[in-house]
Amino acid sequence: MRAYKQVVERVEGQILAGTLKVGDRLPAERDLAVQLQVSRAAVREAMRTLEAQGVVRSGVGSGPDAGTVVSALPSEALTRVLRLHVALANFAMDDVVAARVMLERSSAGLAAAHASAEALAAVAEPLEAMSGEPDRHEFNDLDTAFHIAIAEAGGNRLVADMTIAIREAMRLPILRELEQLGERWPEVRTRLCAEHRAIHDAIAAGDQVRAAELMEAHIHSARRLLAP
Amino acid sequence: MRAYKQVVERVEGQILAGTLKVGDRLPAERDLAVQLQVSRAAVREAMRTLEAQGVVRSGVGSGPDAGTVVSALPSEALTRVLRLHVALANFAMDDVVAARVMLERSSAGLAAAHASAEALAAVAEPLEAMSGEPDRHEFNDLDTAFHIAIAEAGGNRLVADMTIAIREAMRLPILRELEQLGERWPEVRTRLCAEHRAIHDAIAAGDQVRAAELMEAHIHSARRLLAP
Numbered sequence: 157m158r159a160y161k162q163v164v165e166r167v168e169g170q171i172l173a174g175t176l177k178v179g180d181r182l183p184a185e186r187d188l189a190v191q192l193q194v195s196r197a198a199v200r201e202a203m204r205t206l207e208a209q210g211v212v213r214s215g216v217g218s219g220p221d222a223g224t225v226v227s228a229l230p231s232e233a234l235t236r237v238l239r240l241h242v243a244l245a246n247f248a249m250d251d252v253v254a255a256r257v258m259l260e261r262s263s264a265g266l267a268a269a270h271a272s273a274e275a276l277a278a279v280a281e282p283l284e285a286m287s288g289e290p291d292r293h294e295f296n297d298l299d300t301a302f303h304i305a306i307a308e309a310g311g312n313r314l315v316a317d318m319t320i321a322i323r324e325a326m327r328l329p330i331l332r333e334l335e336q337l338g339e340r341w342p343e344v345r346t347r348l349c350a351e352h353r354a355i356h357d358a359i360a361a362g363d364q365v366r367a368a369e370l371m372e373a374h375i376h377s378a379r380r381l382l383a384p
Numbered sequence: 385m386r387a388y389k390q391v392v393e394r395v396e397g398q399i400l401a402g403t404l405k406v407g408d409r410l411p412a413e414r415d416l417a418v419q420l421q422v423s424r425a426a427v428r429e430a431m432r433t434l435e436a437q438g439v440v441r442s443g444v445g446s447g448p449d450a451g452t453v454v455s456a457l458p459s460e461a462l463t464r465v466l467r468l469h470v471a472l473a474n475f476a477m478d479d480v481v482a483a484r485v486m487l488e489r490s491s492a493g494l495a496a497a498h499a500s501a502e503a504l505a506a507v508a509e510p511l512e513a514m515s516g517e518p519d520r521h522e523f524n525d526l527d528t529a530f531h532i533a534i535a536e537a538g539g540n541r542l543v544a545d546m547t548i549a550i551r552e553a554m555r556l557p558i559l560r561e562l563e564q565l566g567e568r569w570p571e572v573r574t575r576l577c578a579e580h581r582a583i584h585d586a587i588a589a590g591d592q593v594r595a596a597e598l599m600e601a602h603i604h605s606a607r608r609l610l611a612p
Binding site: 160168171172174177178197200201202204205206207208209210211226228230233234236237238239240241243244245246247248251252254255258259262312313314315317318322328 | 388396399400402405406425428429430432433434435436437438439454456458461462464465466467468469471472473474475476479480482483486487490540541542543545546550556
């Protein structure tokens with residue numbers, strides 16, 4: 157087995173066994189290298205693997221306190237993985253849209269059932285800015301923020317993280333579609349804003365079924381509106 | 385920015401822009417190091433990041449042909465990320481179960497609608513072995529294989545990969561629960577086998593609604609049966 161893999165397997169094994177927990181500090185690079193009889197370069201390579209998985213963060217603190225800490229960054233890791241594989245067309249766009257419908261139906265229903273006043277305010281906030289005259293880039297960022305706020309409001313961390321990862325993976329493809337709209341842009345923007353507002357209102361009214369139905373209709377409608 | 389990150393961002397940028405595709409070979413380590421004016425160690429660290437994301441595979445071929453190739457391994461990458469974060473308790477078990485119900489309802493319904501004869505045979509195969517006298521470890525492997533075969537049969541690659549990642553992340557926690565069953569084990573095994581058989585039959589009959597309902601009931605039933 158290659159040297160860095162030994163280090164990865166040691167740390168992953170301790171995580172799976174429950175002996176390493178979020179917030180725990182890993183031994184210093186040179187100590188890990190001595191313990192496992194590998195080079196410091198191999199330890200550094202292993203840390204890159206674990207960082208990419210969102211389970212450690214390097215360079216926390218400075219001076220003698222600098223080190224690598226076990227972390228909880230699953231959303232970032234999932235987002236990076238999905239974004240790259242969507243770009244590589246490892247997932248067909250229809251499959252991505254179907255998965256998005258399933259996740260966001262669930263998120264919208266959960267948000268209608270559970271959203272706190274604070275979470276609901278976070279859903280409403282991008283809608284205000286969208287009703288101004290955002291350009292396509294700003295609109296896309298606000299649209300992403302709206303869908304992420306609903307996922308967060310639902311309160312299921314895993315569903316939210318998968319929803320966020322898929323929406324983030326769509327950010328670039330959707331921006332390209334927005335840029336190709338030409339003179340249809342104001343009309344499409346008005347239509348999407350109205351759909352967003354209706355979803356917000358169903359969530360605010362606590363209507364789970366309607367929130368889920370409107371979300372599904374919105375995702376399909378947006379696909380049709382943006383299709384070249 | 386740290387040197388390895390420059391390399392990661394260069395390769396990710398080319399993937400997102402569509403200039404690097406699955407099957408393309410990256411430049412040799414020493415060439416990448418010269419191009420980006422970083423050390424070869426930094427290039428190696430970057431490859432560990434990209435490997436962990438399932439977008440490249442190193443050490444393909446040998447001799448002068450050895451190299452790093454752009455790859456499509458999203459399922460493995462998602463599985464490793466979710467397994468580690470479930471172990472770190474970054475996701476509450478109730479949230480994981482709710483996400484699993486949502487995904488596997490969808491998978492079972494898709495499988496009932498779309499499963500080929502071959503895919504259906506792959507769903508049936510672990511059931512045969514389970515009806516023998518597998519020990520808990522074998523049972524858990526067969527159970528995992530059954531749920532994965534249904535996800536594959538549904539034909540949505542992204543839904544399948546997320547389903548697989550979550551079921552794989554549950555493998556160790558479920559094995560621990562099976563081991564704590566004591567003398568209830570034969571009764572629980574018989575019950576779970578009957579539920580699996582009913583799900584298989586609904587999929588084989590092409591009954592989407594029934595397949596989805598039975599899958600949801602099975603996941604909740606298994607939670608209750610295995611709860612300590």
